[in-house]
Amino acid sequence: MVAYQLSVFAENKPGRLAKVTGILKKGKINIRAITISTSDGFGVINLIVDDPERARSILEDEGLTVSMKEVVAVVIEDKPGGLDKLIQLLFDEDINVENAYGFVLESREKAVFVVDVNQLEKTQKVLEDAGLKTLDAQALSAIEPFHYMKY
Amino acid sequence: MYWEKETETMPGNRLEELQLARLKKSVEKASASVFYGGLFKKTNLDSNGIKSLEDIKKIPLTTKDDLREHWPYGFLAVSRDELVRMHSSSGTTGRATVIFHTIDDIKEWTNIVARSMYMTGMRKSDVFQNMMTYGLFTGGLGFHYGAEKLGALVIPAGAGNSKRQIQLMQDFGTTAIHIIPSYALHLLSVFEEMGVDPRSDTQLQIAFLGAEPHSEKTREKIEEFYGIKAYNSYGLSEMDGPGVAFECRRQNGMHIWEDNFIVEIINPDTLEPVPDGEEGELVLTTLLRDGMPILRYRTKDLTRIIPGPCECGRTHVRIERIKGRTDDMLILKGVNIFPIQIEKKLMDVPGVGTNFLIILERKGFNDHMTVRVEVQKEFFSGDLKQLENLRRRIVEELKGDILITPKVELVEPGSLPKSEGKAVRVIDNREE
Known part of the structure; x- marks a missing residue:
């Protein structure tokens, strides 16, 4: 069985993570796990959530760049x-x-x-x-x- | 195939004869203005001194500063009663310049715009949506008049209001658009948002790109994403506006209408002419303007003449895509850089999105360049390494071209400020 991990591209600056968690809160998405990796000025937020398809779509609706992988x-x-x-x-x-x-x-x-x-x-x-x-x-x-x- | 076959395919020697006759007249007309009247007296010149096209070099060059200093009427060669229109440059630096037209000036200008559009294949059955600012800027009204003269149905949409633009295209079957290239790329995200595919859900065939320099790659992107042919055009308000030079269907350089303008390319430092094919500053002379003739005008645009005839059969000389403006040139650590160079490099790197911004800062005695680059949405796979590689590749590509190592920051798609007019590509925070 495979699970789905969502990855969000975000600039490494205050407010970007808050935007992601805010959208998920509003969409009543539960976060199972979250990790953040950053490089020079930008980063990737990886998420395991209870409803990856829906989470992806509401994040994208808010203009975020999201990819999903197995x-x-x-x-x-x-x-x-x-x-x-x-x-x-x-x-x-x-x-x-x-x-x-x-x-x-x-x-x-x-x-x-x-x-x-x-x-x-x-x-x-x-x-x-x-x-x-x-x-x-x-x-x-x-x-x-x-x-x-x-x- | 031709709007005016005889003029467009006129053999070189006959074209030169025509130019000489018109140049003499233009010099004569110009002498009625305060500026040229004074200049000719000072340099002891009149139209009798113009015996060959070579003699044009006897006339001193005219600059934008001359236009500013003799604002507003110093270049006027007719009575003010004869004027029917004025246009003004955007005037981002210093006082704006103003250009006046008589009714005949408007007719001649309109004709070369119509000729240019016809050259790309636009016909009276076309529906033309003009997505440029109307008003003091020449791009809006210039194309509007040209398209009407050609007989197309014109939708005077003006700039901005992206969703309405797309709605208009769908409702009225727009086949040709006039659009700023950076806005054309931005508009793609609005198409996506509205669930409209420009390739299959519109009838677009032709785009006229204008108002800002852009790279070949940007044109290719626009052609691919829209499924159309995109033609480059060149114009400046001092020389009427759009229609000065335009690409034919070969898309290999822009024909300058030599029955309307005399073309010279000079070295901007020595002011001497450069040999055909070499890069330099474009200098233009109006041949058919009554209200405000301008002779040997330094455009500050850098280009070169493409030697040899064009396959399309038109004999009018071609210039290459504008490399940049001497005005736009950035000097960083003693290196001359044009924003268009950066764009050209960036658009060649897969994964780069549609927008970028150059920020210049001075720290201590050192200048620093930061390039913020939007990542293409489809490129993001969730892999940090892939982004890191992209960033490194951009740094390498730019370093190879501009010989300076810029700081490159990847930013989210759509996060850089968008512009519905000319794109802002450079923010210079260095103190004077």
Whole structure:
């Protein structure tokens, strides 16, 4: 299963991130994870959200430059060695990680690690064979622990 | 194929005879003005001294400063009763210059605009949307009159109001437009926003690009995105306005209508003529203007004559795309740079969007150039490395051309200030 990561191109100046989060708030989009990488004067905001298609469209409506790509969201154990298991596996299979970040699902139980890899299909197969669970966009939306708060 | 076949294809020697006869008349007419009257007395010159076209060099050059100093009526060669129109330059530096026309002046000007448009294939069945400012600026009314004379249906849309422009195109089946190139690129985002595809949802075939210098790449982009032919044109209010020079369908240089103007290219430093084919400043003389003849006018525009005949059969000389204005030239760390050079380089780099801005600053004793470049929306894939590579590539391309390493900043598409008139390409924050 693949998940979708949204990337927003933004100049590195005050107010750009606030614009993105403001639009998502207004659209009642829940952010699962966010990372920011910056270079000389500009940056890319990466987002995992509960409804990537809709999030993309409302961000674009506000004039932002957005791209969407497939990433793998792997469920790992939230304990020492949980991430290592996954990374060693990818290393063994010679899969290179372009970008990665994680968030906790249930404290000390489960976490999700998002990896952007160069060989998407192979990665999915490797994870499947190793019995690791991956989440798709729908699952990422459904795992919302405070789901009932959505109105 | 020709609006006036005899004139347009006149053999060189006959064209020169015509020019000489008209030059003599023009000198005669000009001597009635305060400025030329005084000048001719001082230099002991009159129309009898013009025996060949070579003799034009006896006439001192006229500059924009001369026009300013003799504002408003010092160049007038007829009684004020004869005037029917005035136009004025935008006057961004110093006092504006003003040009007056008699009814015959307007007729002759209108004729060369019609001739120019006809040359690109526009016909009376065309619907022409004039997206230029009407008013003191010559671009709006000049094209309007020319298109009417040609017999096309003219939509006098004027500048700005992008959504209405697109609506008009759709409602009335516009086939030809007159538009500023930077605005043509900007308008694409409005097309996209409205869900209108200029290629399939309009009947556009021809665009006349004018009012600002632009690169070949910009033309190619406009042609591709709109699915049309885009023709470059050249004009300046001192020489009537649009219609001075225009591309034919070969799109290889702009024909200057030599039955209306005498063309010279000079070295802007020595003021001596340069050999055909070499770059220099364009100098023009009006041949058919009664109200306000101007002789040997320094346009400050840099170009070169394209040697050899044009395949289209017209014998009138061609000039190359304007390289820049001596006015626009930036001097940075002793290097001369034209904004058009930067545009040319930028538009060649895949991933670069439609707008850019050059900012000059002085830090201590050093001048710095920052180029803010919009990224093309489709180019962004979420990859920071790709953006970083684009930025580095732009720096390299510019460095190779202007020999200075500029700071390049990538900015979001549509984030730079847009202009519905001439694009603002340079902000110079250096103190005098």
